[in-house]
Amino acid sequence: MNDIGAMDSRINKIKSAMALPAIAAPMFLVSNPATVIAACKSGVMGSFPGPNARTTADLRDWLTEITTSLGPDDAPWAMNMITHSSYGRFDDEIALVEEFQPDLVITALGGPHRVTTQVHAYGGLVFADVTSPGFARKALEKGADGLVLVCAGAGGHTGEYAILPFIEEVRSFFDGPLIVGGGIGTGRAIRAVENLGADFAYLGTRFLATSETMIPDAYRQMVWQSTMEDLIASRAITGALGNWMRASVEAAGISVEDMSQAATLDFSGDMHAGSKAWKHVWSAGQGVGAITRPETIAQVVGTLVEEYKQAVADQSKGSRYLPDSAE
Numbered sequence: 001m002n003d004i005g006a007m008d009s010r011i012n013k014i015k016s017a018m019a020l021p022a023i024a025a026p027m028f029l030v031s032n033p034a035t036v037i038a039a040c041k042s043g044v045m046g047s048f049p050g051p052n053a054r055t056t057a058d059l060r061d062w063l064t065e066i067t068t069s070l071g072p073d074d075a076p077w078a079m080n081m082i083t084h085s086s087y088g089r090f091d092d093e094i095a096l097v098e099e100f101q102p103d104l105v106i107t108a109l110g111g112p113h114r115v116t117t118q119v120h121a122y123g124g125l126v127f128a129d130v131t132s133p134g135f136a137r138k139a140l141e142k143g144a145d146g147l148v149l150v151c152a153g154a155g156g157h158t159g160e161y162a163i164l165p166f167i168e169e170v171r172s173f174f175d176g177p178l179i180v181g182g183g184i185g186t187g188r189a190i191r192a193v194e195n196l197g198a199d200f201a202y203l204g205t206r207f208l209a210t211s212e213t214m215i216p217d218a219y220r221q222m223v224w225q226s227t228m229e230d231l232i233a234s235r236a237i238t239g240a241l242g243n244w245m246r247a248s249v250e251a252a253g254i255s256v257e258d259m260s261q262a263a264t265l266d267f268s269g270d271m272h273a274g275s276k277a278w279k280h281v282w283s284a285g286q287g288v289g290a291i292t293r294p295e296t297i298a299q300v301v302g303t304l305v306e307e308y309k310q311a312v313a314d315q316s317k318g319s320r321y322l323p324d325s326a327e
C-alpha cells in the first residue's frame, strides 16, 4: 500500500471508532480529564492542552486518569502541545507524551518538527494547528501528518481566513488528513465541512459551557448570554489574535484603546499565574449565540449526531435547483 493509502486507512480506522467525525477541541483552562473522558465515551475525540495541568506531576496524574478510564470501545484522544521555543515545559511534556501515547498530538504556536520523531516512534499522528496556507505549507515541510485549519470566528486564538476558501486553498496542495475548526457548532456544519473536504470538524465553543469543563459558573452564564456581536477580536490579551467576550473585557477593566494594542507572545513562565488572559478575560467563538442552556457533553454529542443524520438525509433529497434525474 502506498503512503496515502496507508494514511487513509489509519484515518478511517480512527473514524470508525467515533459516532461522528468531530473533535472536542483543546481549550486553555477549560478542558481536563473529565472533558476528554466524557467526549471519548460519547463518541467524539476528546482533547486537552498540556498546559492545563498546572505541574508536570499533575499532568502525569491527568494522563493516568485518561488512559485508565478509556477502553477499546471509546473514541481516540488527543493532546495539544505548545511547541513555541519560549515554552518552558516542553521537554517534560514530550517525555509524558512518549509514555502515555495519545492517538493524536496537535501542535500549536510553533512547528510540529519538535515532536514528530517521538510521536511517530509509538505509532501516533502529529497534526499542526495552522491559521494560513503559508503556515500549512511550512507545517507539512516540517513533517506534520495532518493539519488543523483554524478559521475565522474560532474561539481562543482564532484564524482570520474564511472557512470555505481556506479549505479550498489548502486542498489545492494537500490531500492528507484535514481537521477544520472555527464557528462549527451543529451536526449540519460538521457534515458541510466534510463535504468541503475536511476529515474531521474541530469544535471548541460548542463544548465550552458543558458541565464537564472546568470554567467558573460566571463564565458559563456569559456564554449562555452572549452572541457573536458580543465578541471583540484583539491581539491585546495574549499577543495572538483571539476572540474575547466584551463583558469579561469590561469587567477586567480593559479599555477599548487597550484592546487595540498588541501584546508580546511569551510562554516562558507559569501559564496559570499572573496575567488576566484566559482567567479573567474569557474567550468564545462566533458560534456562541447557539449555546443558551446547561448541557452535558453527552447531550451535546447526542444533538450533533441527530443533526448530522438529518443533514445526510436532507442531502439525499438533492437540490431544488437541479432536476431529480438528468434525462
Ligand SMILES: Cc1cc2nc3c(=O)[nH]c(=O)nc-3n(C[C@H](O)[C@H](O)[C@H](O)COP(=O)(O)O)c2cc1C
Pocket: 025, 026, 027, 028, 029, 030, 049, 080, 108, 129, 150, 153, 154, 155, 156, 157, 181, 182, 183, 184, 202, 203, 204, 205, 206, 208, 283, 284, 285, 286, 287
Ligand atoms: C476558551 C478557549 C480556549 C482555547 N485554548 C486553546 C488552547 O489552549 N490550545 C489550542 O490549540 N486551541 C485553543 N482553543 C482553540 C480551540 O482548540 C479551537 O481551535 C476553536 O475553539 C475552534 O473554534 P470554535 O470555538 O468556533 O469551535 C481555545 C478555544 C477556546 C474557546
